[in-house]
Amino acid sequence: MSRTDGPVVSRRGVLRAAAGSAAAAAGVAATQPVAAQTDFDGWFTSDGRGGATGNYDGTVTDRTGEDEVTVTVGADGNGGTFAFDPPAVRVSPGTTVVFEWASNTHNVVVEEQPDGASWQGHETIENEGFTLQSTFETRGVYKYYCNPHLSVGMKGAIVVGPAPGGGGGGGGGTSTGGTTSPFNPLLGYAFTAVVAGAMLFPILLGVYRGGQPASSDAGGQEAPLERPVRELDHDEYDPVGTAALVAVYFLILVGMWVFMYFVEFLGNGPTIIG
């Protein structure tokens, strides 16, 4: 995990510096400050830690100017009650964010925060009804997640500070989710063809052979049976080779059983004794 505090801050600094001219030049963009687009350096995709965040649609909910903002912990999403709602929120410096647990077994672990910030999150796993209040003073991007549900994408972000013009953190908002299928459909067709071919092969072969004259017809009649060189009684024949094979199988079975039961099972650390 590479910490990207520096680049984030510097990029934002650049944006803020450029905001004057940019906002003046592109005043159109500045008219839509509510839904700033940002990809948080891939934090909400599976490129970040854990799984992709399904309930993040690329929108940063703008709650700037409010004293208190609520984030629901364990809201519906990500295949269960494994979502922060809203996943990404923009607040003004000094805002108190109230995290409200709406379902069980969640925590808030800080992944990344601006230099100089000391947000602790809440690493203890808490249940429904718990609330965590955190006041965010330092400007920048705070990324956090829920440890038990990181792999299903229970991740969040808090942006402290006003939207930088209309640029909204550098665009790139199209890369949300980012679940392009690695599966090539051509492989699927090839596989289907191979399976179908393998299944049809006996039928095709039968059709092919059916068109050929049968070998017995060619000769007109069957060849006479050859007489045995020597005849043996049932008890006179000793299948020594088969007996040896059975003996080898027997030894393998015994050896595997002894290994499995006495070494793998009984010799394997603590055992349930009651």
Place this chain on the structure above:
Amino acid sequence: MEIHRFERAWLVAALVLIVAFVGTIVYGAVGAGVAMVDDSGGTVDATEPTTSPNFDDPGVYRTGDGEYDVYVLARQFSFAPGSGSPITVPAGSNVTFHVASADVTHGFNLVGTNVNTMVIPGQVSELTVSFDDPATYRLACHEYCGAAHHDMEGTVEVVPRDQFNASEVTDA
């Protein structure tokens, strides 16, 4: 019916093998003392196990000299205790795990050992394990329980007796 003497020999050998298989399992149960997990743990409220007296505060409890009860609540996707904080017990003790599920069917497996049970909602899985030596065991859920099943794991730490902080446990 006439049976060839070779066939007779390997029929007898196969029967001896079956008797030996059954014999080793009987030895395991009687001689080595391997027990099965049964329904002796009783039941809890399937949807709210925390309302049951034993699961209102899961954790490690001392029940006697070298005897501990560990109550573990399994839920999507953690063991409490176990996942956030390790389950710590002293070496040379008999530990009885009582495991209940708060949502779906989970598994409870000390990885690499025979300590292994299913955790079915409403049913307490009770299993007693003797920990002789200090060791750290990983705890895994081995019954598919949802999207982050693969993340559901924890730790059981068996610490030397003198390092075990007795104040962490309550006498039951």
